[in-house]
Amino acid sequence: MLDSGGKGSGAMAWHETLIAKLKLCDVQLVTYVPDTVLRPLIEAVEADPFFEVVVCAREEEAIGISTGSILAGRNSVVLMQTSGLATLANVIASLPVPYQVPVLMVISERGVLGEFNRVQLQVAKTMRPILDASGVDHVTLTRAEEMDFVTERTFDQALQTRTPTALILSPLLTGGKSAKK
Amino acid sequence: MTMMNETLLNRHETICRAVAALDDRDAVIGGIGNTNFDLWASGPRPANFYMLGSMGLAFPIALGVALAQPERKVVALEGDGSLLMQLGCLSTIAICAPANLTMIVFDNAMYQITGGQKTATASGADLIGIARSSGLTESHWAEGAADFDRLYAAALARSGPSLIGVPTDAAKAVGTTDRDPAKIRITFSEAMTA
DSSP states (O other), X not given: OOOTTSBOSSSSBXXXXXXXXXXXXXXXXXXXXXXSTTHHHHHHHHHOTTOEEEEXXXXXXXXXXXXXXXXXXXXXXXXXEHHHHTXXXXXXXXXXXXXXXXXXXXXXXXXXXXXXXXXXXXXXXXXXXXHHHHTOEEEEEOOHHHXXXXXXXXXXXXXXXXXXXXXXXXXXXXXXXXXXX | OOOTTOOOBOHHHHHHHHHHTSOTTSEEEEOTTHHHHHHHXXXXXXXEEEOOSOTTOHHHHHHHHHHHOTTSOEEEEEEHHHHHHTTHHHHHHHHHOOTTEEEEEEEOSEEGGGTOEEOGGGGTOOHHHHHHHTTOOSEEEOOSXXXXXXXXXXXXXXXXXXXXXXXXXXXXXXXXXXXXXXXXXXHHHHHHHO
């Protein structure tokens, strides 16, 4: 039974599962640009001394900081929303992908399943084409019961194959953002 | 550039002096284009990283290296056009306040590699003033080679981020970086984890 209100079917909420898997993969540095849907994840990593957290002015910066950290031996993840990814084609295609630096990205998906803002709808259509064209692997999480397995295997695969990889969080998983909220 | 009668320094000569003052373990991040061409021309050095694209990200990359390797000094080299593209990173670096990061911006007031079009610094934009207003209080213009050496030594000795603005001449870069991203990454990462 899927609860789209942000709780998983098991004992852990989606953001708790993500934190557990980031720790399992020793991902210590978190860079992000704020997002409403990601708020519980952002608040949890900021409260957890395992993580060093950097809030950035732009997603491009976040990719640069995370790339530098991984180059220097410490794994890192970038948190952003769909419109943030849409700003990144040049830096992804010219930095982590060709240098084979496994930057992890967690993207909260907007522009689908009840979007109320016309501009978000259009921006969302650029996300997967940008990821595909720039050489970033991506997996969309929709089901809480698959989250544990898919997240762990996706992070492992990214790090072991040195492939920048995005985990897209569907509103089916997070509840997303709608005009009714 | 905002100073009148400033002494223009040469980018390649300044980079050679900056690199020579470092320990082999210390990282140097070269920004896109002429900045990393002149770093390349300063001689082979495993702890150098050469950014082939991603214009504007030399300082953010250097911040990531500095956070991951707090026991090493990290020096970042950037051009005025590149920094103008990513001014927000200055406030991010100010918030993080890494103890071990020294940034150098070479300001020749032009987009040299694309034909010498003027940057905003030619019309008065002051990158050091912008950096200070972004929270990087230890940001200073170098007034000649001796002043650069003094500022650089102080920056390396300081616990906290520093930015040195270098009014730069129009000389072309001395070399051209070998554009092999995988090789650059492997060499640099091995040096950082050794």
